[in-house]
Each structure stands twice: as C-alpha cells, then as structure tokens.
Amino acid sequence: MPPEMDGNSSTYGLEGKGAALRGPEGASRRYGRDWAWWQDKLVASVVFVGGVSAIVFVLGIFAFVTREGLGFILHTMDVREFFGSIAWRPTSLIRPTYGALALIVGTAFVTGLAMVFSVPFSLGAAIFIGEFAKGRVRETLKILVELLAAVPSVVWGFIGMTVMNEFLIRTFGVPVGLNAMNAGLILGLMAAPIMTTIAEDALKAVPDGYREAAEAMGATRWQVVWRVVLPAAKNGLLGAVLLGVGRAFGETMAVLMASGHSIHLPTSPFDSVRALTATIAAELGETAVGSDHYRALFTLGILLFVVTFFINLAADLVVRGVRGGR
Amino acid sequence: MFEATPLNRRNARVELVVKLLFLLMTVVLVLPVLTILSILLVKGTPALSWEFLTTMPEKGMTAGGILPPLLGTVWLVAGSVVATVPLGVAAAIYLSEYAPDNWFTRIINLAIVNLAGVPSIVHALFGLGAFVLFFGFGTSILAASLTLGVMNLPVVIVATREALQSVPRAFREACWSLGATRWQTIREVVLPNSFSGILTGVILTVSRAAGETAPIMFTGAVFYSPFLPQGIFDETMAMALHLFVIATQVPGVPEAVPFAVALVLITMVLAMNALAIALRVHLRGKKKW
Amino acid sequence: MVSPGPSHPVPVEGAGGRGRTSVRPVQGPPKLEVRDLWLGYGSRTVLRQVSLSVRENEILGIIGPANGGKTSFLRALNRMNELTPGMWVRGQILLDGEDISRLPNVYSLRRRIGVVFPLPVGLPLSIYDNVALAPRLAGIRSKAKLDEIVERCLVRAALWDEVKDRLHALGSLLSGGQQQRLTIARALSQDPELLLLDEFSIAVDPVTTMRIEDVLKELKREITIVLVTNLVQQARRLADRTAFFLNGEVVEIGETEALFQGKVEDPRTLEYLEGKFG
Numbered sequence: 001m002p003p004e005m006d007g008n009s010s011t012y013g014l015e016g017k018g019a020a021l022r023g024p025e026g027a028s029r030r031y032g033r034d035w036a037w038w039q040d041k042l043v044a045s046v047v048f049v050g051g052v053s054a055i056v057f058v059l060g061i062f063a064f065v066t067r068e069g070l071g072f073i074l075h076t077m078d079v080r081e082f083f084g085s086i087a088w089r090p091t092s093l094i095r096p097t098y099g100a101l102a103l104i105v106g107t108a109f110v111t112g113l114a115m116v117f118s119v120p121f122s123l124g125a126a127i128f129i130g131e132f133a134k135g136r137v138r139e140t141l142k143i144l145v146e147l148l149a150a151v152p153s154v155v156w157g158f159i160g161m162t163v164m165n166e167f168l169i170r171t172f173g174v175p176v177g178l179n180a181m182n183a184g185l186i187l188g189l190m191a192a193p194i195m196t197t198i199a200e201d202a203l204k205a206v207p208d209g210y211r212e213a214a215e216a217m218g219a220t221r222w223q224v225v226w227r228v229v230l231p232a233a234k235n236g237l238l239g240a241v242l243l244g245v246g247r248a249f250g251e252t253m254a255v256l257m258a259s260g261h262s263i264h265l266p267t268s269p270f271d272s273v274r275a276l277t278a279t280i281a282a283e284l285g286e287t288a289v290g291s292d293h294y295r296a297l298f299t300l301g302i303l304l305f306v307v308t309f310f311i312n313l314a315a316d317l318v319v320r321g322v323r324g325g326r
Numbered sequence: 327m328f329e330a331t332p333l334n335r336r337n338a339r340v341e342l343v344v345k346l347l348f349l350l351m352t353v354v355l356v357l358p359v360l361t362i363l364s365i366l367l368v369k370g371t372p373a374l375s376w377e378f379l380t381t382m383p384e385k386g387m388t389a390g391g392i393l394p395p396l397l398g399t400v401w402l403v404a405g406s407v408v409a410t411v412p413l414g415v416a417a418a419i420y421l422s423e424y425a426p427d428n429w430f431t432r433i434i435n436l437a438i439v440n441l442a443g444v445p446s447i448v449h450a451l452f453g454l455g456a457f458v459l460f461f462g463f464g465t466s467i468l469a470a471s472l473t474l475g476v477m478n479l480p481v482v483i484v485a486t487r488e489a490l491q492s493v494p495r496a497f498r499e500a501c502w503s504l505g506a507t508r509w510q511t512i513r514e515v516v517l518p519n520s521f522s523g524i525l526t527g528v529i530l531t532v533s534r535a536a537g538e539t540a541p542i543m544f545t546g547a548v549f550y551s552p553f554l555p556q557g558i559f560d561e562t563m564a565m566a567l568h569l570f571v572i573a574t575q576v577p578g579v580p581e582a583v584p585f586a587v588a589l590v591l592i593t594m595v596l597a598m599n600a601l602a603i604a605l606r607v608h609l610r611g612k613k614k615w
Numbered sequence: 616m617v618s619p620g621p622s623h624p625v626p627v628e629g630a631g632g633r634g635r636t637s638v639r640p641v642q643g644p645p646k647l648e649v650r651d652l653w654l655g656y657g658s659r660t661v662l663r664q665v666s667l668s669v670r671e672n673e674i675l676g677i678i679g680p681a682n683g684g685k686t687s688f689l690r691a692l693n694r695m696n697e698l699t700p701g702m703w704v705r706g707q708i709l710l711d712g713e714d715i716s717r718l719p720n721v722y723s724l725r726r727r728i729g730v731v732f733p734l735p736v737g738l739p740l741s742i743y744d745n746v747a748l749a750p751r752l753a754g755i756r757s758k759a760k761l762d763e764i765v766e767r768c769l770v771r772a773a774l775w776d777e778v779k780d781r782l783h784a785l786g787s788l789l790s791g792g793q794q795q796r797l798t799i800a801r802a803l804s805q806d807p808e809l810l811l812l813d814e815f816s817i818a819v820d821p822v823t824t825m826r827i828e829d830v831l832k833e834l835k836r837e838i839t840i841v842l843v844t845n846l847v848q849q850a851r852r853l854a855d856r857t858a859f860f861l862n863g864e865v866v867e868i869g870e871t872e873a874l875f876q877g878k879v880e881d882p883r884t885l886e887y888l889e890g891k892f893g
Contacts, residue, residue, distance in 0.1 A: 157573075159362055220340070280447050
C-alpha cells in the first residue's frame with residue numbers, strides 16, 4: 001500500500017499538539033494535575049466520609065448507650081444480683097432490685113423457641129427455592145418471602161395479640177395465649193426471611209460444576225443437594241442461622257406485645273415471659289433521665305448491643321467463607 | 327432398552343417425597359403473610375373510610391380518624407430518607423469504587439454488618455442519648471428521623487453497593503482506559519446504569535422506616551398529640567406507634583379500629599415493596615447489555 | 616550464536632519509501648522504553664525482567680502463547696495495574712523519556728494512550744456517546760467538533776457505514792464484531808500517541824480484520840502502536856519489529872521479517888513461528 005493513500009486526515013491526531021510538546025520538557029507540563037484530577041480527589045474524600053460513617057455510628061451507638069448506662073454499672077449494679085436474681089423491681093420505693101436473670105432467660109427462651117420453629121422451615125424453603133423451584137414459581141416464592149420480611153414488627157405484635165392468641169387458646173386449651181409460645185411463633189416468622197435469603201445465597205454460591213458432576217454420575221436432585229450442595233454450603237447456612245438468631249434476639253415490639261410480658265422463669269412454652277428488649281421499651285418512657293432505673297435500662301441496652309455484636313461478628317466470619325470478602 | 331431398576335424407582339419416590347416436603351415447608355412459611363393480609367382486610371375494612379384517614383382522633387383515640395399519625399409517619403420517613411440516602415450512597419460509592427482491599431475496608435464492612443444487626447430498641451437508646459439529649463434536639467421529628475436514618479443506613483449502603491456492583495467491571499476499565507477519572511467513570515457510566523437499583527434500595531428503606539416503632543418511641547413519636555406537626559422540632563404521632571397504643575394502652579377502642587390502622591400501615595409498607603419489586607422486574611426486562 | 620545474520624536492519628515491506636523519506640524512525644530516543652519490568656498478582660509473578668523499547672511511529676508486535684504475560688504487560692503501560700486489585704509492577708516504563716510512575720496525573724497519561732481490549736466492550740451509552748465520551752471529558756463541547764470526531768473515528772474503524780443511521784442506539788447492543796470496531800473508534804477518539812491493541816481480531820470477522828489492519832498501517836505514520844496478537848501472520852503483516860513473550864519473559868525481539876526468515880537467536884522463537892506450540 002502506497003503511503004500516500006491516507007484519506008482525508010493527513011494530520012490525524014496531531015492538531016493542537018505542537019512538536020514542542022512532544023519533547024521531554026513539554027511532557028511534564030502535559031501531565032500536570034487538572035480540574036478533573038482534583039475533582040476526583042474531592043469526591044474520593046467525600047465518599048470516604050460516608051464509608052467511615054458506618055464505623056462512627058457503631059462506635060457512637062456503643063459510646064452513647066454506655067455513657068448513659070455506665071453510672072449504673074459502676075455504682076449501683078450488683079453483678080451477682082443482675083445475672084443471678086429474677087427480682088426486677090426497679091420502681092420499688094423501699095429497695096429497688098435489678099435482677100435481670102428472668103429477662104435474660106425470657107429472651108433466650110423465646111429466641112430458642114423461634115429457632116426451633118423457624119430454622120427447619122427456613123432452610124427447607126431455601127432449599128426448595130434455590131434447588132427445586134424454577135421460573136415463575138421460584139420468583140413468586142421469593143417475592144412472598146420478601147413480603148414476609150416487610151411486615152412491620154408492630155403489626156406482627158398485633159397479630160400475636162389477636163389472631164395467634166385466639167389460635168393458641170383454642171388449639172392448646174391454655175387460659176392465656178400471650179406467652180413464650182406465641183412470641184416464639186411470631187419471632188420465628190420474623191426471622192425466617194433473613195435466614196431463607198442468606199441460606200439461598202449460600203446455596204447459590206456453590207459452583208454449578210459440583211452439581212453437574214454429581215448429576216452426570218446419575219444422582220437424583222435430592223442426592224445432589226444432600227451429598228454435594230449442603231456440605232459445600234454449610235458455613236453459609238450456619239451464618240444464615242446466626243443472623244436469624246440475631247434478628248430474633250433483638251426484636252422488640254412483637255415480643256413486647258405477644259409474650260405476655262411477665263417476669264417469670266419459664267417452665268413450659270405456655271408460660272408468659274419477659275424479654276430484655278421489651279423491658280426497655282415498656283419502662284423507659286416512665287423513668288426520669290439520669291435515675292438508677294433509667295441507667296439500668298441502658299445497661300440492658302449495652303448487654304443487647306454486645307451480644308448482638310458478637311452474634312453478627314460470628315455470622316460474618318462464617319458467611320465470609322462462602323460469599324467472599326466484599 | 328432402559329428399564330427402571332428398583333433402585334431407580336426408590337430414588338424417584340424419595341425425590342418426589344423430598345420435593346413435596348420442601349414445598350410444604352415453603353408454603354407454611356409464606357402462607358402467614360397471605361393469612362394476615364386477609365384477616366386485616368376482613369376485620370379492618372369496616373372501619374376504613376376517607377373520613378377515617380383525614381380526620382383527627384377524638385374521645386381519647388376511641389373515635390375519629392388517624393390523620394395525625396398518618397402525616398407524622400410521612401414526616402418521619404421523609405426525614406430519615408433525607409438523612410440516610412446521601413450518606414448511604416456515598417458510603418456505597420466509596421466501598422464499591424474507591425476502597426482499597428485492606429484492613430480498614432474490612433473494618434468498614436464489619437461495621438455495616440454490625441450496624442444492621444443492632445436491635446431496634448438499642449437504636450432507640452442511642453437516639454435518646456445522642457440526638458435528644460446530647461445534641462439537644464429534644465423529642466422531635468428531627469431526632470426520630472435521624473435515629474431511623476442511622477438504623478436504615480446499612481440497608482441503603484448494601485442495596486446501593488449491590489446496584490453499583492451489578493455494572494460490569496469491563497465498563498469501568500473501558501472508561502478508565504480513555505483517561506476518565508474514577509469519578510468521571512462513576513458519573514458517566516456507573517451511576518446512570520445503577521440508578522434503578524439504588525432507587526429500589528431507597529424505596530425499601532422508606533418501607534422499613536414507615537413500619538418501625540421502637541426507634542421512634544422515645545425520640546420523637548408520642549402516644550397522643552392534639553396538633554399536627556408544624557416543623558422538624560415538633561413531636562408527632564406515628565402510625566406504627568399509634569397501632570401499639572390503641573392495641574395495648576387505650577381501653578374501649580372499637581375492635582375494628584386497630585385492625586384498620588394495621589391495614590393502613592401494612593398497605594403503605596407493602597405498596598412500597600410492590601413498587602420496588604415492580605421496578606426490579608421492569609429493570610430486568612430492559613437489559614442494556 | 617547460531618546464525619550470523621546481517622547486522623544492519625532488514626528493509627520492511629511497505630514501509631520503504633519510493634522517492635520519499637522513509638517513515639521508519641531514525642534511531643532517535645524511543646517513544647516507549649521499558650527497563651527491567653517485573654509484574655504479577657499477589658505472590659504470582661507474571662512477567663520477569665522485561666526490557667524493550669518501542670520506536671516512534673512503529674508497530675511493535677507482541678506474540679507468544681496464552682498466559683505469557685502479554686495482556687498484563689499492556690496493562691502496566693497505562694498504569695491500569697493501579698486499578699487492578701492485587702496487581703503489582705516493578706521496574707521502569709519511560710514514555711517520551713519520562714518515567715510514567717512519577718507522573719502526577721495518571722489520567723492525562725491514559726488520555727494519551729488508546730487501548731483496545733480482546734473482548735469488545737461497548738459502553739451502555741449510545742454509539743455516538745461511546746465515541747464522544749473521551750473528547751467530552753477532555754473538554755470539547757462544540758457539537759460540530761464532536762460530530763466531526765465521531766464520524767472520523769467511526770470511518771477509521773470501518774463502522775460508519777453500518778451505524779450512521781442509528782448513532783443514538785445503544786453501543787452495548789451491537790454485535791460482537793461491531794462492538795469491537797466501536798471500541799477501536801473509541802480508542803482513536805482520544806487522539807492517542809500510543810495505541811495498545813490486545814488481540815483485537817478475536818471478535819471480528821476476517822474481512823473487517825483486514826480493513827482494520829489497513830487503518831493501522833495508515834495510523835502508524837502518525838502514532839506508535841503496540842499490537843498483541845495471537846496470529847503470527849498478523850504480526851508479520853503489520854509489525855515492524857516483533858517481540859516473542861514466553862512464560863513471562865521476552866525470549867526475543869527483532870525485526871519482524873528477519874524473524875520470519877528464520878534469523879532467530881533462540882530456537883524456541885522459530886518453533887513458535889513454525890507453529891510447533893502455542
């Protein structure tokens with residue numbers, strides 16, 4: 001091809017860049033920082049503040065809750081009483097006592113019941129949605145799980161007080177339907193969506209190659225799921241359950257409304273119980289800012305914060321194994 | 327010829343039983359939503375009217391309408407969105423587009439996970455200690471909105487980050503190789519193509535904020551107020567708290583009224599969710615690559 | 616030394632001047648000089664001790680089997696390694712005698728280097744905006760000027776005739792071959808001094824490949840091109856000099872015709888050129 005044949009742009013690419021600019025002296029000037037460079041730096045700093053805000057808020061929550069509760073821990077709290085006694089009588093005029101044992105046991109009992117109901121069904125639903133359902137059925141079920149997650153906690157509580165209450169009285173012949181069983185069922189339903197969603201993510205993270213290899217050997221779908229997918233996804237499933245535990249543990253309004261809210265060491269699922277969260281919600285409005293009772297409620301808050309912190313930390317550590325760092 | 331062996335037949339039977347069992351479990355899980363909705367519809371509809379939505383409560387909330395809590399919820403939700411969305415989107419942009427892969431980024435991610443797991447009542451304690459008392463906003467729409475905002479921050483961050491990450495990396499690289507800065511790339515290519523996803527996240531935040539009770543109980547929402555809020559330093563009633571109050575604290579409320587309040591509340595929330603779902607479906611049908 | 620070979624450069628087909636000064640560069644300062652470059656990802660080293668230079672207005676072909684570090688090499692040339700998690704680079708890369716790692720504004724470096732990836736990437740913008748993006752970012756606002764650039768670049772990339780009636784359709788929905796030419800048009804839109812092409816013909820049909828090759832020969836008169844290719848014949852058709860990358864090292868670099876005539880220093884180069892592996 002003759003070099004003359006070059007169409008209409010013989011000076012392609014060079015207009016405006018004089019020869020002087022091509023030498024080394026000109027080069028440094030060409031690579032100077034311009035407005036776009038500074039703009040990028042500016043945006044980087046602004047969004048960095050957004051990123052850091054998450055840390056600031058977690059620390060801030062701990063700091064402010066501790067700030068209000070610390071006075072109680074340092075001066076009033078008797079550790080043995082707090083963790084060993086069921087006598088939560090903060091408003092007693094003669095001798096207020098702050099035994100949180102019943103509240104702790106109540107929360108643990110209700111959370112445990114919720115998990116007993118919820119874990120099998122949530123994981124089952126995750127397996128069905130992730131491994132068996134296809135197309136429209138799958139999409140519909142996913143949307144329904146999402147709607148389940150959207151029902152506000154106060155509506156759940158209201159359902160507990162009305163529908164579930166009647167249901168329990170009629171089914172089990174108990175005199176009162178507001179009890180640990182009621183709260184456990186309600187919390188189970190509330191914790192189910194997060195467990196189902198995260199568990200399904202964990203199943204999805206198992207490479208299809210595993211399934212194909214097993215299916216090529218003639219395994220049925222269920223054999224593939226049971227022998228290949230579930231073992232490969234077990235960390236993610238554990239993480240899902242932990243997040244469900246965290247969700248149930250920290251739930252407030254539904255437990256307050258459905259559990260019966262009486263201080264009591266439960267001996268049966270049909271006993272009324274009282275949860276840590278519900279105690280704060282029910283009593284904080286009636287306390288004077290700075291009083292022992294007020295500070296004791298913040299101390300319950302510290303306990304809740306610390307426990308959920310470790311539950312979530314554990315969940316994150318086990319889930320990270322399947323979902324990757326970011 | 328292929329003939330089913332007894333083992334094949336047994337496997338097929340097990341497969342069917344297992345499949346039906348899991349289907350049953352899924353149905354048991356999602357059935358309550360539909361049940362709840364129908365019960366609320368049946369029991370709440372009689373008390374529902376245009377008047378119910380647009381008038382003030384009367385006779386100690388045993389009669390009249392729900393205008394103040396309805397408006398109050400709109401105030402609180404709007405406030406929390408204004409507070410959360412810019413911060414959350416910024417955080418997501420940082421994590422998705424700028425953050426190096428180092429220990430500090432891991433700490434931010436850990437903080438987001440933990441922030442999402444903090445119980446709502448602890449958020450309430452934080453809002454009371456920080457916004458109401460320390461910053462001196464008093465129990466006000468401002469304090470309650472900020473409390474809701476902090477609570478919803480991780481939701482916005484996670485949804486936005488997911489939307490940003492759904493834009494393929496190859497697009498960013500193509501843009502960078504043209505000499506575009508990271509911000510120019512975000513502005514020209516990443517944000518325009520993740521906008522709907524971000525919007526979905528924001529709508530879900532709104533829906534969540536509307537239904538929350540505990541975080542606003544001690545920070546700005548009150549059991550009863552004879553006035554409509556006039557500004558962000560006023561206290562207000564709110565739908566979620568109103569349901570709690572008339573269901574548990576006020577004697578003599580006609581049975582249908584709390585059901586109607588719950589129905590209105592859940593309709594607001596589910597309408598938002600339906601909008602988000604519709605947006606997502608629409609988005610999936612309109613692939614740009 | 617196996618072959619004595621001529622010490623003077625072998626004339627290159629098509630580049631010699633008939634009554635006109637050769638466009639082959641004189642041995643002045645190189646456009647691009649790479650000194651002792653090492654790079655890798657995390658603990659994996661991908662390139663070892665690469666030193667080579669690219670002269671002004673030449674096409675340097677880079678050939679070699681897959682996973683030889685060719686693509687990573689290109690990434691280092693415009694500092695894309697900084698945006699690739701885990702990627703590290705040691706050594707010196709000089710553009711016009713200036714160490715690129717010391718430039719205060721990396722974006723202005725990338726603005727001067729056009730890149731074409733092996734897999735086509737049409738941005739989810741209109742065809743017009745795909746090509747006009749870089750000029751716009753560089754501050755060109757005039758509609759007439761942008762129109763002119765878009766048309767010129769699309770013509771150059773042999774895409775204009777197919778898309779001139781639908782410039783506002785999405786570039787990301789074009790066919791693979793069209794997207795690849797769009798990518799080339801986009802790379803040209805920034806008036807690069809250095810064009811890096813990474814196996815551009817993978818997604819393009821043979822006729823279009825030929826048309827683009829013609830464009831490259833023409834462009835060479837104005838800019839410098841580094842062409843990574845998996846087709847040794849493409850290197851022979853286009854490259855003035857060719858470097859052979861194998862397992863992260865430069866086995867050989869020399870005048871293309873000389874290499875193809877068997878004047879190699881390392882027997883492995885000949886084996887690769889003869890198609891014995893790769």
